[in-house]
Amino acid sequence: MPRPAGKPPLSSATAEFGARVRRRRAQLGLSQEALADTCELHWTYIGQVERGQxxxxxxxxxxxxxxxxxxxxxxxxxxxxxx
Amino acid sequence: MPRPAGKPPLSSATAEFGARVRRRRAQLGLSQEALADTCELHWTYIGQVERGQxxxxxxxxxxxxxxxxxxxxxxxxxxxxxx
Known part of the structure; x- marks a missing residue:
């Protein structure tokens, strides 16, 4: 089954912000969970930020x-x- | 009567952010009300932001x-x- 598309970003600003977070996280080789742990934020929140939501x-x-x-x-x- | 001290800033980050807003607003010769109008935000909110609250x-x-x-x-x- 195809993955559901999910909610759209709130704005082009939040979308671009999230893309920058995801890009830099990948550059450091971190998982969302690892980033979330370091930030003391929930990994689902990090996911929402990266999707601009x-x-x-x-x-x-x-x-x-x-x-x-x-x-x-x-x-x-x-x-x-x-x- | 002395003016009440008011609430402290939330953090050094919000305090510095607010100070930058206030400095730049003054540089442009804008009142809080004029800035608030341009932003479509309330002037009391701008005041709180400038005080780091x-x-x-x-x-x-x-x-x-x-x-x-x-x-x-x-x-x-x-x-x-x-x-």
Missing amino acids: RNISLHNIIRIAEALQIDPGRLVQGLASTT | RNISLHNIIRIAEALQIDPGRLVQGLASTT
């Missing part, structure tokens, strides 16, 4: 950036609203 | 950055968690 807060942006060993500014730079 | 979401970071005519990455770069 969360309007993530500043504190969680920082936690994820620290776990990914990058500046939080790099996850956010260039993002624009879609209105 | 809000764990602001990605969408609102982007709205405020756009109203301040700067990259959202500049508001977030270098911020660190306090744990």
Whole structure:
């Protein structure tokens, strides 16, 4: 059976943010679970962030950036609203 | 009568984020009300953000950055968690 498509991203900004997290996580060779453990966030939440389904807060942006060993500014730079 | 001190910032990250918003808003000569109008956010919310009392979401970071005519990455770069 095909995998259900799932919920769409909230916005192009959350989609791009999530893609950056996923790309950097893969670069470090981390699973979602390993990243979640380091951030002290739930792995299902990390999955939702990577799919752009969360309007993530500043504190969680920082936690994820620290776990990914990058500046939080790099996850956010260039993002624009879609209105 | 002295002005009450008010609530403390949530964290050093929200405090620094708010200070950057306030500094850039002043640089542009905007009132909190004028910034709030451009962002379509309430001016009391802008005040709370500037005082570091809000764990602001990605969408609102982007709205405020756009109203301040700067990259959202500049508001977030270098911020660190306090744990």
